[in-house]
Amino acid sequence: MTRTRPTDITDLLAEDLVRLLDYLSRVLGAADDGNLHYLHDKAHGLAGAARQVYDQLSTDQRPNHPEDFRRLDETQTFNPVRLRTLLTTQARFYRAGRALYPVGGDINAATAKHALDRAALDLEFGAPDAAGLTPDQVYAVAQWLREQAPKEARR
Template identity: 35%
Template sequence: MSELYELLGGSTPENNLAEEYARVVDHFGRIASAIEDGNLHYAWDKVHGLRQALDAFEARLGKEVTEDGETFQRFTGRELDGQKVSTAAVAFARAHRAGKLLHPTEQIKDEAVRRAVLDQEERTRRVWGNED
């Protein structure tokens, strides 16, 4: 488990929702890159992936039907911590091109998490030599 994931508390409903959000953000960035490159086939392919990511995100937020046909709101009755979702969503999304554009690190209120995100981004820059 990475330092960032440990700081965020591991596998929690908040982190699972945040990971689904980051997946949506990743697909938007991939589509933008494909359009910039003029690679319409890749853009088309990533639109399909975006639909799947949006469906998964919606499923985390949406209604569920039990075996006996009862419908319930997935998060009703659960005490999801909105600040934890926000922190994890920004932290996870920043691993992707579009996430860096949408979410400045200043949105992460937890200093240890912010530092872990910045450290991870710096390691990536050193290894890959990019400025994304």
């Protein structure tokens, strides 16, 4: 039996998982917005991103039946600490990434920051009359909410 040297796939796995978080974020955003067409499109992308992670971890050998699972490629290894570091750095650009890998590791602060960011967006692009505020007032309140968001992330 020939021994195969383990292959570190930490960087590749991080890229695949960030792509997965990107599509998950898009799916959630489409659901929040009630956009059926965008939701359908991005759900397909999410399935493809999940498949890419699966393929990365599997052997090249295809099963006899399409419904069967492929075998795990046990020569693949990854460093979980480095993977988390890469994800924390790269995933911050995506809604799901910020929720799962918040800066500083504080999920409650990340949730509060997201809520403030979302409130600013909802105020700017929500109801046409923005609760009776003038456009300048809407801009000022949204700007104030965005300024509070980083403070919440540091708490």
